Amino acid sequence: MGSWNEACQACGTAGGPLTKFSLGKDFFGRSYDRLSPLSDQNPKRYCAACSIHKNLQRDFRDIRAEFDKLRAGQGSELSKGDEFRRSSLRLHEIMTILRGTQQQSPFLSGHDVTLLMERLNTLTMPV
Numbered sequence: 496m497g498s499w500n501e502a503c504q505a506c507g508t509a510g511g512p513l514t515k516f517s518l519g520k521d522f523f524g525r526s527y528d529r530l531s532p533l534s535d536q537n538p539k540r541y542c543a544a545c546s547i548h549k550n551l552q553r554d555f556r557d558i559r560a561e562f563d564k565l566r567a568g569q570g571s572e573l574s575k576g577d578e579f580r581r582s583s584l585r586l587h588e589i590m591t592i593l594r595g596t597q598q599q600s601p602f603l604s605g606h607d608v609t610l611l612m613e614r615l616n617t618l619t620m621p622v
């Protein structure tokens with residue numbers, strides 16, 4: 496326990512304030528405990544920049560998972576018009592943030608985000 500405060504677990508930056516990252520709710524407001532009980536048992540510590548990127552990655556993954564379900568014909572949050580629009584907006588926001596930061600995200604590549612945005616655009620928006 497005592498060695499937590501040393502360095503960011505993503506980029507290795509030491510000496511700055513670190514944030515404990517705990518998953519909590521996903522992008523669609525669902526509890527991670529219910530979905531993936533193992534994922535939240537070892538909260539990691541990240542520096543400020545990395546926590547921002549970690550949040551982006553979490554939202555991106557949630558959206559991509561729902562997109563995959565939708566394409567597979569399973570029940571998906573994206574079959575709801577509101578969630579579809581919200582997800583689409585969030586992807587744009589993520590892209591804007593990725594483009595606006597100097598630091599390369601340790602978690603997420605802009606290419607993946609662009610790809611998912613393009614794939615979302617090929618779908619008909621549900622009503």
Ligand SMILES: [Zn+2]
Nearest residue numbers: 503506542545
């Ligand atoms: Zn970091």
